[in-house]
Amino acid sequence: MDEAQGSRRRQAVIFLGPPGAGKGTQAAELSRRCGVPHLSTGEMLREHIVQNTELGKLAKPIMHRGDLVPDELVLKMVEKQLSRPDYERGFLLDGFPRTLPQAEGLDRLLETGGFGKPVVIHFMVQPNQLLRRLAGRRTCTVCGRTYNVFERPPQVPNVCDDDGGALMQRKDDSEEIVGPRLDAFYKQTEPLVEYYRSHGLLEDVAAIGEVETVTKAVMEAVCRPR
Numbered sequence: 001m002d003e004a005q006g007s008r009r010r011q012a013v014i015f016l017g018p019p020g021a022g023k024g025t026q027a028a029e030l031s032r033r034c035g036v037p038h039l040s041t042g043e044m045l046r047e048h049i050v051q052n053t054e055l056g057k058l059a060k061p062i063m064h065r066g067d068l069v070p071d072e073l074v075l076k077m078v079e080k081q082l083s084r085p086d087y088e089r090g091f092l093l094d095g096f097p098r099t100l101p102q103a104e105g106l107d108r109l110l111e112t113g114g115f116g117k118p119v120v121i122h123f124m125v126q127p128n129q130l131l132r133r134l135a136g137r138r139t140c141t142v143c144g145r146t147y148n149v150f151e152r153p154p155q156v157p158n159v160c161d162d163d164g165g166a167l168m169q170r171k172d173d174s175e176e177i178v179g180p181r182l183d184a185f186y187k188q189t190e191p192l193v194e195y196y197r198s199h200g201l202l203e204d205v206a207a208i209g210e211v212e213t214v215t216k217a218v219m220e221a222v223c224r225p226r
């Protein structure tokens with residue numbers, strides 16, 4: 001995958017990091033620059049909740065208490081999405097995998113789909129920064145663009161710069177849900193750092209500083225010859 005056109009074919013990139021680390025922000029930017037689809041399991045699950053599907057009904061109480069949705073449901077949802085033709089040449093995964101069974105399931109999907117080994121970008125941010133980013137996050141209800149009232153505010157409070165849409169705060173960004181979400185990350189997802197490191201696939205990125213600085217570091221890590 002490169003900025004011009006995605007010359008490395010069939011490349012999967014995984015963004016791994018705690019809630020609020022900036023995965024969604026960077027995935028939107030890389031997807032735009034590299035012209036590859038961005039699959040966010042959190043976004044997909046929230047859409048199921050809005051559509052009130054069977055999966056949405058199951059996922060809603062789990063997500064609203066900050067726990068992880070069961071592996072088999074998430075794997076099935078991802079498998080279906082990855083079978084779409086626009087995913088054939090490569091994609092960015094944001095928020096997936098989040099457990100060892102999900103990582104092993106993804107390994108099987110990548111092998112079956114003829115993909116090479118993924119590149120795993122590990123977003124590193126201190127916990128106090130994460131709390132501030134999550135507390136300040138606001139999302140446009142029309143286009144999904146993400147702002148931060150402390151660090152990256154819109155020009156007019158609560159209004160999207162791009163389309164004038166109203167900004168909203170995610171339900172699971174409330175103080176009482178952020179704690180369980182961070183616990184779930186450190187207990188169930190952080191072990192994947194060692195899993196991917198031991199396979200030689202991990203690239204550590206200090207996801208702090210200006211968004212553009214982080215984008216540059218992520219791009220360099222994704223494009224590093226290996």
Ligand code: AP5
Nearest residue numbers: 019020021022023024025041042063069095133137147148
């Ligand atoms: P999901 O939607 O995936 O949430 P998350 O992983 O908790 O990550 P976030 O979206 O909170 O953070 P982010 O890293 O994308 O940060 P962002 O770029 O927005 O999952 C939600 C829930 O769905 C889970 O809790 C679980 O229940 C369920 N789920 C999802 N996937 C699942 C799976 N695979 N298995 C089981 N369950 C699953 O940035 C955050 C803020 O920081 C923004 O305000 C942004 O503007 C700001 N910011 C970004 N970069 C910077 C920077 N460099 N400097 C300053 N501020 C910045």
